[in-house]
Amino acid sequence: xxxxxxxxxxFVITMTLWGSDDSSSNEPTHSETEVSSGQTAETRDESFxxxxxxxxxxxxxxxxxxxxxxxxxKPTDKKExxxxxxxxxxxxxxxxxxxxxxxxxxVSNLVHEFKANMTFTKALLVFFVCFFYAILHTGGxxxxxxxLGTYFLTDDQKRKKSDAAIAGIIVSLxxxxxxxxxxxxxxxxxxxxxxxxxxxEAAKQIGGVIVILTGIVIMLTTVFRKKLNxxxxxxxxxxxxxYPLYFIAILSGIVPCPLAWTVLxxxxxxxxxxxxxxxxxxxxxxxxxxVGTTGFVILAGKEKLFSFVNKDKAEKIAHILRFCGxxxxxxxxxxMTQVV
Amino acid sequence: xxxxxxxxxxxxxxxxxxxxxxxICFGHAHVFIDYKVHACITENGLEGxxxxxxxxxxxxxxxxxxxxxxxxxxxxxxxxxxxxxxFNKDYGKIDYFAVIKVNGKNYxxxxxxxxxxxxxxxxxxxxxxxxLPLKLDATKKETDVQVYFFxxxxxxxxxxxxxxxxxxxxxxxxxxxxxxxxxxxxNCPTISxxxxx
Numbered sequence: 397x398x399x400x401x402x403x404x405x406x407f408v409i410t411m412t413l414w415g416s417d418d419s420s421s422n423e424p425t426h427s428e429t430e431v432s433s434g435q436t437a438e439t440r441d442e443s444f445x446x447x448x449x450x451x452x453x454x455x456x457x458x459x460x461x462x463x464x465x466x467x468x469x470k471p472t473d474k475k476e477x478x479x480x481x482x483x484x485x486x487x488x489x490x491x492x493x494x495x496x497x498x499x500x501x502x503v504s505n506l507v508h509e510f511k512a513n514m515t516f517t518k519a520l521l522v523f524f525v526c527f528f529y530a531i532l533h534t535g536g537x538x539x540x541x542x543x544l545g546t547y548f549l550t551d552d553q554k555r556k557k558s559d560a561a562i563a564g565i566i567v568s569l570x571x572x573x574x575x576x577x578x579x580x581x582x583x584x585x586x587x588x589x590x591x592x593x594x595x596x597e598a599a600k601q602i603g604g605v606i607v608i609l610t611g612i613v614i615m616l617t618t619v620f621r622k623k624l625n626x627x628x629x630x631x632x633x634x635x636x637x638x639y640p641l642y643f644i645a646i647l648s649g650i651v652p653c654p655l656a657w658t659v660l661x662x663x664x665x666x667x668x669x670x671x672x673x674x675x676x677x678x679x680x681x682x683x684x685x686x687v688g689t690t691g692f693v694i695l696a697g698k699e700k701l702f703s704f705v706n707k708d709k710a711e712k713i714a715h716i717l718r719f720c721g722x723x724x725x726x727x728x729x730x731x732m733t734q735v736v
Numbered sequence: 737x738x739x740x741x742x743x744x745x746x747x748x749x750x751x752x753x754x755x756x757x758x759x760i761c762f763g764h765a766h767v768f769i770d771y772k773v774h775a776c777i778t779e780n781g782l783e784g785x786x787x788x789x790x791x792x793x794x795x796x797x798x799x800x801x802x803x804x805x806x807x808x809x810x811x812x813x814x815x816x817x818x819x820x821x822x823f824n825k826d827y828g829k830i831d832y833f834a835v836i837k838v839n840g841k842n843y844x845x846x847x848x849x850x851x852x853x854x855x856x857x858x859x860x861x862x863x864x865x866x867x868l869p870l871k872l873d874a875t876k877k878e879t880d881v882q883v884y885f886f887x888x889x890x891x892x893x894x895x896x897x898x899x900x901x902x903x904x905x906x907x908x909x910x911x912x913x914x915x916x917x918x919x920x921x922x923n924c925p926t927i928s929x930x931x932x933x
Contacts, residue, residue, distance in 0.1 A: 447904075448787075448863070469836060469843040474842060493765055496765060661794075662794050
C-alpha cells in the first residue's frame with residue numbers, strides 16, 4: 397500500500413513538473429498588439445483591429461437579441477452562474493486542474509509522437525499516462541462512484557472486500573466500454589463525434605434518471621422487504637447477493653466516460669485505432685482502481701461502524717441507513733437532472 | 737502513550753487522505769481553454785472586448801474532425817461559418833460561458849461579432865476569436881467591469897494569465913487599466929475606467 401502511494405505521489409510530482417513547460421504550448425502563434433496589462437491612456441494605440449487574428453471575422457447575419465447590441469449591455473436579473481457550493485472552498489482546485497491539464501497535454505503529445513515514430517515503448521507510455529490520468533480523473537464527480545458507494549453503504553448483505561474490486565472492474569469496463577461503443581457507432585454511421593459537452597449533458601440527464609430509479613428501488617425494497625420475502629431460501633439469498641450488485645455496477649457505468657471518449661477520438665482521428673483501444677484499456681484499469689477503492693473504503697467503514705453496536709441495533713441502523721440512502725439517491729438524481 | 741501515538745498517526749493519515757480526496761474530487765474538467773481578453777476604450781468608455789479562446793489539443797481533434805471537411809488543416813471561410821453556427825447554437829443559450837459584471841452587478845451578455853476560428857498547426861490547437869460589443873459609458877466615478885469565462889458545471893476549465901489581458905485606449909478623456917483580479921472561484925480580467933477630471 398505504502399509502495400503504491402509513493403509511486404502515485406512520484407507520478408503526480410513528475411507530471412506536474414514534466415507538463416508545466418508544455419502548458420504554454422497552448423498559446424497561439426498569431427500576431428498580437430504590443431499592449432500590456434495596466435496600460436493607460438497616455439500610451440494608447442490608434443486602432444481597434446483584432447489583436448488575435450489577421451483576417452476579418454464573421455458576424456451573425458441576424459440582429460442581436462434585444463437591445464444589447466445596439467445600445468450596449470444592460471443590468472440583468474438573470475441568475476448568476478455559480479459553481480457548486482463546495483467549489484469555492486476547494487483550495488486545491490487550481491493545482492488539480494493544472495495537473496489534469498498537464499496530463500491532457502502529455503497524452504496528446506505522446507499520441508502525436510507515436511504517430512511520428514511507432515514504437516512499443518511509446519505505446520506503453522501512452523498506456524501508463526492514461527492509466528494514471530484515469531486514477532486521478534475518476535476521483536472527480538461522477539464515474540459511478542455515488543450509486544455504487546450508496547449501494548454498498550445501504551446494502552444489508554454481508555459483503556467481502558473482493559466484491560468492491562469486482563464491482564469496480566464492472567463499473568469501469570462498462571463506463572469505458574460505452575465510450576468505445578458510442579464513439580465507434582457515431583464514427584461509423586454519422587462520421588461525426590458530435591458535441592462532447594452537449595452529449596455529456598444528455599448523459600447526465602440519463603444518469604440522473606438512473607440514480608432516481610435506483611433510489612426508488614432501494615427505498616421500495618426496504619419498505620416492502622418482508623412482504624417481498626426475497627430470502628425464503630439460502631439459494632435465493634445467495635442469488636440476491638450477487639445479481640443486484642452486478643446490475644447496480646452496470647447501471648453505475650452506463651454513462652460513457654467522456655475522458656476515454658476524448659482520448660479515443662484523438663487516436664481515431666489520427667488513424668491510430670489500436671492505440672486508442674490500448675489507451676482506453678489503461679484508463680479502464682485506472683478507473684477501476686479508483687471506483688473499487690471507493691467501494692472498499694465504504695465497506696470497511698461500514699464494517700467498523702457496525703462493530704460498535706449489537707446485532708439487533710445493527711439491523712435497525714442498516715434498515716434506516718438503507719432507506720435514507722435510497723432517499724439521498726432520489727434527491728441527488730433530481731439535482732443531477734437540474735444542472736444546466 | 738503508545739496507543740495515543742498510534743491514534744494520532746492514524747488520524748493524521750486519515751486527515752491527509754481526506755484532504756487529498758477532497759481536492760482530487762473537485763477538479764473535474766474535460767476541456768481546457770486558455771483565454772485572452774483585449775479591451776477597447778473610446779471617448780465614451782468601454783466599446784467592447786476582443787476575446788481569444790485556445791482549446792487543448794485533444795478537443796481540437798473534435799473540432800478538426802467536425803469542421804475541416806477538406807482536411808487541409810485550415811479552416812476556410814465556409815468552414816468557419818459552420819463553426820460559428822455551432823458556436824452560437826451550443827454556447828449561445830449559456831451566454832458563451834461569459835460573465836459580465838459592472839461594479840459587482842450582473843449585466844447581459846451581447847452576441848459575439850467578428851468571429852474567426854483557425855487551426856494553429858505548429859501547436860496542433862484550434863483558436864476562436866470574437867468581439868463582444870459592450871458599449872458601456874465611463875463616468876466620473878471609477879467603474880469596474882469584469883469580463884470572464886466560467887463553466888458552472890466545471891466541464892470546461894477556463895484559464896487566464898496576467899499576460900493575457902491587454903487594453904487599447906483611443907480616448908484622452910477616459911483613464912483605463914486592465915488587470916487580473918481574483919473573485920471567489922476564478923481569476924477575472926477587470927477593466928477599471930473613469931473620466932479624467
